[in-house]
Amino acid sequence: MGKSERVGNKCNKIYGSFQDIHASKVLEIQISEILASISDAFYALNSNWEFTYFNREAERLLLHTEAEVLGRNIWEVFPEAVGTPVFEVYERVAATGKPESFEYLFPGDGKWYEINASPSNNGISCYFKNTDVRKRSAEELVRADAEKRRILESIGDAFFTTTGDFVVTYWNARAEDLLGITRQQILGKNLWEVFPDAVNLPSYTHYRRVLDTKESASFEDFYGRWLEVNAHPAGDGLSVFFRDISIKKEAEENLRKAFEEKNTILESIGDAFFAVDHEWTITYWNREAERVLGRSREQVLGTNLWVSYADAVDSDFYRQYHHAMATGSKVTFEEYYPAIEKWFEVSAYPSADGLSVYFK
Structure with a gap:
């Protein structure tokens, strides 16, 4: 910026200022x-x-x-x-x-x-x-987490997760029902502090092994009721699915008792008895059959009847048994077995499992 002084029409002086910018x-x-x-x-x-x-x-x-x-x-x-x-x-x-x-x-x-x-x-x-990208990813994670929770709450199995120190981080509604502990009572707490009486159960040993080996384990345990448990490593902790199998165990026990009762009956009857499945595999062989035919159950169970008794393939035994299996009808007959030089009176009953044969 500057100014000038003029005298008449003549510039007499110019002066101004400037700065370094x-x-x-x-x-x-x-x-x-x-x-x-x-x-x-x-x-x-x-x-x-x-x-x-x-x-x-x-x-x-x-x-x-x-x-x-x-x-x-x-x-x-x-x-x-x-x-x-x-x-x-x-x-x-x-x-x-x-x-x-x-x-x-x-x-x-x-x-x-x-x-x-x-x-x-x-x-x-x-x-x-x-x-x-970050926002959409976060939203997807929220949606995925909500979907995961929806699935875990809707499945029939009880489910929970823990850290490597057994601090419970998830506990679904079915787990609440089966074990009588709400998620508010257990989340953030040590599993064994909430269930101190379970420390001596197989679950404790299996969970420890899963954490140590990083390998899944499936087992049954009893905690007021029979439970089928599947434990899996998940990061540094555990994911555990379990279900009530008390009805199944009761049915198995009843079946075992019925089987024992059937065995008792089949072992106590005077007749010799054996059973085969639809492939002619021998599934049962009582003591009287052992005595009469001279072969122990260890020798014949699991073998094919016509392989173990190949000499009977052309006999009436073969024809009658196949007829009973094919028609689903009981057959009764008499036949001579040359190998032991004896006549037998035979009754064969077809069933859903195969054929049951009584003879004497």
Whole structure:
């Protein structure tokens, strides 16, 4: 800036002042270069909401060049943002002079952004980054976790998880029903402190082994009722599925007793008796059959009748047994067995399991 003194039409003196702005200009250029090179997108707005800066990352994310937006009002460039949270936050930052950070779903591209808005020079400065992948992934994790919980609550099995120190981290509704402990009572607590009387049960040993070997285990245990348990390593802890098999165990016990009773009867009758399945595999051979035919049950059980008694293939035994099996009808006959030089009176009864044969 300068002035001149004139006498008449003649310049008599010129004087003025100037200052060195090299340092500030260099700083301005350096700041501009830094803002252009940072990984975050950045733009600045003045008090009239006009763009005064728009870096390369902002260009890439918002699909506008710096030349297109500088000097223009942000709400004219991005009218779809008017009335949305970003509009409200920017207005508030400008009014209060306090910075704010927030997540924002931009209607213009349907993507999520993390924005940091700060007051500066009668306007605001905004750093932002695209967090759409992270946000979508987090939402997917939430949905997946909700779906996992829905499945674990809907399955028929009881289920729980623990850490490597047996701290319970999940306990579904079926586990509550079977063991009489609610999730509020057990979550975050040590399994064996809640069930101290179970420390001496097979479950304790199996769970320890699963943690040590990282191999799954399936077993049965009794804790007020019979339980079928499947324990699996899960990270550093356990995932355990179990179900009430008391009815099954009762049925098995009744079946065992019935089988023992049947064996007692078959061993006590005076007749010799044996049974075969539909493949002619010998499944039962009583003591009288051992005595009469001279072969122990250890020798014949699990063998094919016509392999063990190949000399009877062309006999009436063979024909009658096959007839009974084929027709599902009882047969009664007499036949001579040359190998031991004896006549036998035979009754053969077909069943769903094969053929039962009484002879004497």
